[in-house]
Amino acid sequence: MDYLASVSAHILLYFIFIAGLGKYILGKSSVWSIGHIAFWGLGGLVVGSLTVDFGVNAWIALLASVLFGIIISFLIGLASLRLDGDYFVILSVSLSELIRVIAIEYRGPGGFNGIIRPTFFGVSLENDWLFIVLALCPFVIATIIITLRLEQLHLNRIFLLVKENEILAKSFRYNPVYYKILIFCIGSFFATLSGGLYSLFIRGTDPSTTTLYQGVLLFAISLLSGINTLKGVLLGALLFVAAPRMLEYIITAPGSATYSYNIIQLVYGILLLIVVLLTSRVPVYQK
Amino acid sequence: MDNLIHGLTIGSIIAFVAFGYALIYSILRFINFAHGEIIMVGAYICYFLYHTLGISSFFLSCFFAMLITGMVGVGLEKIAFKPLRNRSRLSMLLSSLAVSLILQSLASLIFGTSPRILTDFDPTITVLSKTFYVREIVVMIVLPFLAIAFFLSLKYTQIGLAIRAIASNQARAAHIGIPINTIISISFFIASSLACLAGIALGMEGGLTPSMGFKYSIWAFAVSVIAGLGSMKGVLIGGLLYGILLNYAIAYGSGLFADALSLVAVALILLIRGKGFFQIKLREF
Numbered sequence: 001m002d003y004l005a006s007v008s009a010h011i012l013l014y015f016i017f018i019a020g021l022g023k024y025i026l027g028k029s030s031v032w033s034i035g036h037i038a039f040w041g042l043g044g045l046v047v048g049s050l051t052v053d054f055g056v057n058a059w060i061a062l063l064a065s066v067l068f069g070i071i072i073s074f075l076i077g078l079a080s081l082r083l084d085g086d087y088f089v090i091l092s093v094s095l096s097e098l099i100r101v102i103a104i105e106y107r108g109p110g111g112f113n114g115i116i117r118p119t120f121f122g123v124s125l126e127n128d129w130l131f132i133v134l135a136l137c138p139f140v141i142a143t144i145i146i147t148l149r150l151e152q153l154h155l156n157r158i159f160l161l162v163k164e165n166e167i168l169a170k171s172f173r174y175n176p177v178y179y180k181i182l183i184f185c186i187g188s189f190f191a192t193l194s195g196g197l198y199s200l201f202i203r204g205t206d207p208s209t210t211t212l213y214q215g216v217l218l219f220a221i222s223l224l225s226g227i228n229t230l231k232g233v234l235l236g237a238l239l240f241v242a243a244p245r246m247l248e249y250i251i252t253a254p255g256s257a258t259y260s261y262n263i264i265q266l267v268y269g270i271l272l273l274i275v276v277l278l279t280s281r282v283p284v285y286q287k
Numbered sequence: 288m289d290n291l292i293h294g295l296t297i298g299s300i301i302a303f304v305a306f307g308y309a310l311i312y313s314i315l316r317f318i319n320f321a322h323g324e325i326i327m328v329g330a331y332i333c334y335f336l337y338h339t340l341g342i343s344s345f346f347l348s349c350f351f352a353m354l355i356t357g358m359v360g361v362g363l364e365k366i367a368f369k370p371l372r373n374r375s376r377l378s379m380l381l382s383s384l385a386v387s388l389i390l391q392s393l394a395s396l397i398f399g400t401s402p403r404i405l406t407d408f409d410p411t412i413t414v415l416s417k418t419f420y421v422r423e424i425v426v427m428i429v430l431p432f433l434a435i436a437f438f439l440s441l442k443y444t445q446i447g448l449a450i451r452a453i454a455s456n457q458a459r460a461a462h463i464g465i466p467i468n469t470i471i472s473i474s475f476f477i478a479s480s481l482a483c484l485a486g487i488a489l490g491m492e493g494g495l496t497p498s499m500g501f502k503y504s505i506w507a508f509a510v511s512v513i514a515g516l517g518s519m520k521g522v523l524i525g526g527l528l529y530g531i532l533l534n535y536a537i538a539y540g541s542g543l544f545a546d547a548l549s550l551v552a553v554a555l556i557l558l559i560r561g562k563g564f565f566q567i568k569l570r571e572f
Contacts, residue, residue: 101543
């Protein structure tokens, strides 16, 4: 696989994911969805099982996975968003573990293999760059347009009111739980979509991308880089995807691959700590 | 019976860790993700003292390891959390994540990722024609004593009073002249040494790996949430019950199944009973 294509695809995919998490869930509500990576895993799981086990067309599988993600997030939101922030965290963590375990029990630790990429009006997307331009870019552009459009709606102001002051929102007869569930569904929609697209891109699923550790890291990065702005989302995607790979180029440690991986992790952690300590405000970008 | 005893042991270990969580949460109001790594650091320090430095008595090296780990915890608090105390809780959460990344990679760099064996002995004792591990008995005996000592000192000693005062209202505690920084350092010291004890117990059972702490920190966090964040009584009961549940799930299912089942149980409990079982009221701890 072309290295540059792989990196750009990852940046675009995580852009969609962080848009859902950082721009919507963290930006427009106070829901701490630490285990949001669950929906990424869910997208991959549904797309994988529908295409590989049932032979469904990949686009239809993607649509099904997104619908499934919305339904699941609606049910979870309905059940749990009445709870306080810190209590929702543990539910979110449980969900991400649960989805990972289901995926591993269903298909083994290697995940799915041999997902066939769809065609774009007769054009084969087997080439990575074609896939990026014809399949990923439209979704990224749609994400940006939807996001910018939502900013102008009255709904956006209600979201921010609910985030700022729930009691005030109640006094205007806006039910905070309802709006929290709505924003959670939107955020989960983007997460499932990016997870499904990722499984199409790598022609399989990769359980190592859905571990809770990855999820927590993504949560941290979307918090750090910026909530409720698209600039922050882009910075987050670059930080998550490009920064470790750039460190990989700079640091070529002697010895085994795990050794250099650990050095990269160390440098990454130190950088994260320094940034958090030095920036007078977290997140970096905020409206 | 074996399952029950093993479950109680795991539960006690989780309770050790959850004590630390609850203590730090009740004072600083943030979820300390680095606490799981402290378990691992404590176990590795004990390994270093016992094997590399060659301290002859294992219990002596355990004792020193607890002291040193406590110091490490206090040091981390000074470096990573103290400068952020006046900022948002999110900053502290992020910096605890960064600390956890750093500690884990440091441990892998120094000791390697392959498991290390803490002790070459694992004595057993036979009572009524049943065999028990001594370490399990020790953990189960130490925990209640420690818990009682903990409750009493929180209720009746000066430091315990000060900790409760800060937990209840930090600004007012500072106003009446309680040395906040010292008390927070002491709390981190206690929490870290308890985590070290948990780490040593885990290490005796399954060996040391740099990622051994993460899973237990999630479980301990779950327990302290079920208990009602910040409640010490709840942590003890919740930890033991959680350990038993976990162990039965492992015995009759698989490890993965146990992970999922126990967390789903937590989720269900939370859904049924909004804020955990032992909510703290402001006046009692």
